[in-house]
Amino acid sequence: MSFFAQFDLSVIGPSLPFIWTGLLFTVKLTVIAMTGGIILGTLLALARLSPITPLAMAATWYVNLMRSIPLLMVILWFFLIIPLLTGKPMGAENSAIITFTLFEAAYYSEIMRAGIQSVPRGQVWAGQAIGMTYAQTMGHIILPQAFRNMLPVLLTQTIILFQDTSLVYAIGAKDLLKAAEIAGKNYNRPVEMYVFVAFVYFVICFALSRLVKHLQSRIAIIR
Amino acid sequence: MIEINNVSKWYGQFQVLTDCSTQITKGDVVVVCGPSGSGKSTLIKCVNGLEAFQQGNIVVNGTSVGDPKTNLPKLRSRVGMVFQHFELFPHMSITENLVIGQTKVLGRSKEEAQERGLKLLDRVGLKSQADKFPGQLSGGQQQRVAIARALAMDPICMLFDEPTSALDPEMINEVLDVMVELANEGMTMMVVTHEMGFARKVADRVIFMDHGHIVEDATKEEFFGTPRSERAQQFLSKILSH
Numbered sequence: 001m002s003f004f005a006q007f008d009l010s011v012i013g014p015s016l017p018f019i020w021t022g023l024l025f026t027v028k029l030t031v032i033a034m035t036g037g038i039i040l041g042t043l044l045a046l047a048r049l050s051p052i053t054p055l056a057m058a059a060t061w062y063v064n065l066m067r068s069i070p071l072l073m074v075i076l077w078f079f080l081i082i083p084l085l086t087g088k089p090m091g092a093e094n095s096a097i098i099t100f101t102l103f104e105a106a107y108y109s110e111i112m113r114a115g116i117q118s119v120p121r122g123q124v125w126a127g128q129a130i131g132m133t134y135a136q137t138m139g140h141i142i143l144p145q146a147f148r149n150m151l152p153v154l155l156t157q158t159i160i161l162f163q164d165t166s167l168v169y170a171i172g173a174k175d176l177l178k179a180a181e182i183a184g185k186n187y188n189r190p191v192e193m194y195v196f197v198a199f200v201y202f203v204i205c206f207a208l209s210r211l212v213k214h215l216q217s218r219i220a221i222i223r
Numbered sequence: 224m225i226e227i228n229n230v231s232k233w234y235g236q237f238q239v240l241t242d243c244s245t246q247i248t249k250g251d252v253v254v255v256c257g258p259s260g261s262g263k264s265t266l267i268k269c270v271n272g273l274e275a276f277q278q279g280n281i282v283v284n285g286t287s288v289g290d291p292k293t294n295l296p297k298l299r300s301r302v303g304m305v306f307q308h309f310e311l312f313p314h315m316s317i318t319e320n321l322v323i324g325q326t327k328v329l330g331r332s333k334e335e336a337q338e339r340g341l342k343l344l345d346r347v348g349l350k351s352q353a354d355k356f357p358g359q360l361s362g363g364q365q366q367r368v369a370i371a372r373a374l375a376m377d378p379i380c381m382l383f384d385e386p387t388s389a390l391d392p393e394m395i396n397e398v399l400d401v402m403v404e405l406a407n408e409g410m411t412m413m414v415v416t417h418e419m420g421f422a423r424k425v426a427d428r429v430i431f432m433d434h435g436h437i438v439e440d441a442t443k444e445e446f447f448g449t450p451r452s453e454r455a456q457q458f459l460s461k462i463l464s465h
Contacts, residue, residue, distance in 0.1 A: 129273065129299055
């Protein structure tokens with residue numbers, strides 16, 4: 001009997017509602033970590049570029065630290081350490097959301113830093129020359145341009161983030177991968193489930209990367 | 224209006240400005256010229272505090288620029304500045320460029336700011352371009368918008384940092400015309416430029432800088448007649464010979 005003759009895709013249909021809940025968590029985790037990561041990352045980037053040395057050094061340390069530790073270790077450490085510090089356990093889902101936001105912030109901050117530096121110095125002068133404060137110049141002039149310049153890179157990082165969320169499997173958070181694993185065990189058909197879930201990851205990531213390509217041509221500022 | 228007293232500035236070990244002093248009274252047009260790297264642009268950026276200086280003081284309309292207690296954004300909102308590379312905000316339409324300072328800094332209503340902005344846009348001859356983006360305009364047009372943007376803040380004086388250096392020759396005049404008109408209306412202006420025709424036409428005084436020093440500070444007639452310093456004579460002969 002050949003390999004594919006044993007392939008039983010009929011188990012996928014009944015598992016779909018269950019896998020759907022996993023996908024929802026994966027998407028939720030991605031969206032929150034992206035939003036939080038970009039906001040926190042932008043603040044980190046501003047801190048790194050700030051003339052206040054202690055602030056810049058603290059931000060640099062944070063970014064370098066996060067980027068030097070494997071994500072899986074950060075996920076495990078956070079999950080294990082927080083209950084020790086606070087005395088009460090934190091759910092795997094919440095732990096994953098906080099860890100990813102903190103971790104991704106380091107990567108988004110490097111993208112935003114490059115974005116801020118891509119805006120000519122004269123734009124800061126122009127904002128200041130009409131009387132804008134530092135916050136106004138950043139908020140109205142520099143960050144909107146930095147964000148637009150970096151949008152394709154930010155989205156590419158988000159695609160990586162989306163794939164990396166599968167690592168929460170390690171702490172038992174019920175994401176897309178975990179849901180597929182459970183469903184696979186229920187029907188004793190793990191291979192079919194892993195193939196199906198790989199297909200789901202592929203479709204979503206491929207669609208997102210097409211979107212990035214499309215945006216690249218559309219959003220660029222006319223110069 | 225603008226007093227510059229014994230200003231010195233260093234970039235690390237390198238001294239860019241040495242003991243610069245001059246003053247500009249209300250209504251005066253002062254042209255600053257000199258070879259590149261002589262510190263002209265640095266000096267004019269010190270006037271509204273875009274560049275910090277280490278020694279001396281600059282007083283604009285009674286406010287000391289170098290004083291840490293000075294509210295620089297407030298002071299800058301009253302001092303218009305025009306840059307070599309225009310520095311319009313590329314992600315905003317022309318109208319938005321004219322409005323943002325008025326609403327965010329001066330607290331004007333959007334309607335009021337738009338009306339004022341469009342009036343000034345009309346004045347520089349670009350009313351039809353209101354909805355375009357900076358990237359769709361020529362250099363000369365962008366610089367005229369930049370002048371309108373500065374004027375929209377109702378400045379007490381205007382600083383021009385090489386406003387025509389980045390322009391194609393045929394666009395220089397459309398910008399200079401706007402500046403001449405402004406000068407004739409009595410605007411106090413400090414202009415870093417090599418356009419000696421402009422200086423001849425409207426300047427009250429000409430300042431010549433070299434290696435961070437103010438070498439010559441004379442009335443227009445004196446400067447173009449008999450510059451006292453040899454360096455200024457050399458510079459003039461090079462710049463006026465063609």
